[in-house]
Amino acid sequence: MTETLEGRTEAAAGLAVWGADTVPGAADVRATLAASGVPAALAAKDPSLWGPDAEPEARIRLGWIDTIARSRELLPQLAELRTELADLDHVVLAGMGGSSLAPEVICRTLDRPLTVLDTTDPQQVRAALADRLATTVVVVSSKSGGTVETDSQRRAYWQAFREAGFTEAETARRMVIVTDPGSSLATTGEQQGSVVILADPDVGGRYSALTAFGLVPATLAGVDVAELLDAAEALLPSLARESDNPALALGAALGAAALGAGGAPVRDKLALVEDGTGIVGIGDWAEQLIAESTGKQGRGLLPVVVEAPTAAGATGDDVLTVTIGGSLPAGAWPGGGVRPHLAVNGPLGAQFLAWEYATAIAGRVLEINPFDQPNVTESKDNTNAILAGGAPPEAPAAVDGAVELYGTDAGTVVEALAEFTAGLGDTGYLAIMAYLDRFGDAAAAQLRPLLATATGRPVTFGWGPRFLHSTGQYHKGGPQVGSFLQITGATTADLAVPAQPYTFGELQTAQAAGDRRALAERDRPVLRLHLTDRAAGLRQLRRAAEQLTQES
């Protein structure tokens, strides 16, 4: 394989992008960007780069370019906080989307323990609350301060600490709040007497890895975050340049592939493949950045996070295969077992900044606003309406063992899946959306590679409601080519959300119904499979998916 590898490596500050020059049309796209002075303008935070409609939002969303300097000012406070809370060695992060994805990849990559709670699944919330409560510190992270999942988790932890016998003051000490200045969460945090750390308000959630949202939980979990900032800062001078600018090479290639620039076949599905060289879990972070930033106005790049370089769906006719990893030793070939179109290797801090810059560049090429998420609210509004007024009763179309089938004429799970996936066509994708416990029901994730093999099409997997803050934007705002498999599950142990008129289970059910409604309103096909017994239902789904792979 190695002797057939072509392509150049473009590098700066230890961040190397290989292969960008071989993506059809990328050189022309890059030349156009350079001729318009885009690299320097973006490095100088010019908000006009995405057109007049995007300018007001861009004006308050470009802080990620130079937030590193402001983040450094936080470091003494964070070091002090870590010492002050040294007796609390179980760090829980309650936060959704951009408020939890970066700290999760930081801690996984640097092998520091961090429990991420980004769900409303009652079983998962219960399990978290029962885990080492006496030595737990909870970081409650929300930029807006108004995210219902995070607010519910905060309420549940507050009550759990109080019921465990901690005084109000002791409970307040066990909660650290990260939010934007002036949010309702900032007020709550101050009133309850918790430490409140204010984040950079000029950075949007999915671009906030190197702000307080990434740094506070990571520091408490024991990460030396200064190293991340150093690695990102080293890349900064390259961002204004027209050459030796790997982030520009990446962005131009992503945009060119999605457009099919120069008459090349469109590659608008982006397989994100970790190459096994020391960066762990970055796919989920990049997935949110790219899907929410580009998936709108019927356009966008669909990130497809695959398990390994050899996993089903890592390659395909309309797929741009991108491997991601740590710095490679001299002479090593990128890819880790797959031949990628692009390989991005380098330290984590530089990866964050490079992908943010590349996404902003791709947004310019695709002529969309990479800083808004106009369709996320559709599902949220539906959820609120359902919570307030109740969902219309729905009877299953059929029951097969431990699985109820909705939205199909089929009588069995195998038939329903076969019929549903038969409609994917040559450009379609299947999104599996599992409103389950991502640890207790982890087996659900095995469906992704199985159905990718069975269909030969890109298949994504997301935990609900986590994905609503990530790929959920693309599902509704991106091209009309998705088919949506929703998996919901009965719960045996629901849990009240303190001082709210609903339980976690009811909230999760309303979130699933709200998103179904938003997809249906756009005529996007939805098949819902409800597991009346989660373990038995998952075994059944797995058997059905295996059967389809044998028939494919």
Ligand SMILES: O=P(O)(O)OC[C@H]1O[C@H](O)[C@H](O)[C@@H](O)[C@@H]1O
């Ligand atoms: O940090 P928060 O305000 O709680 O927001 C968490 C997430 O919520 C929304 O769904 C946005 O679409 C995401 O971009 C954001 O990261």
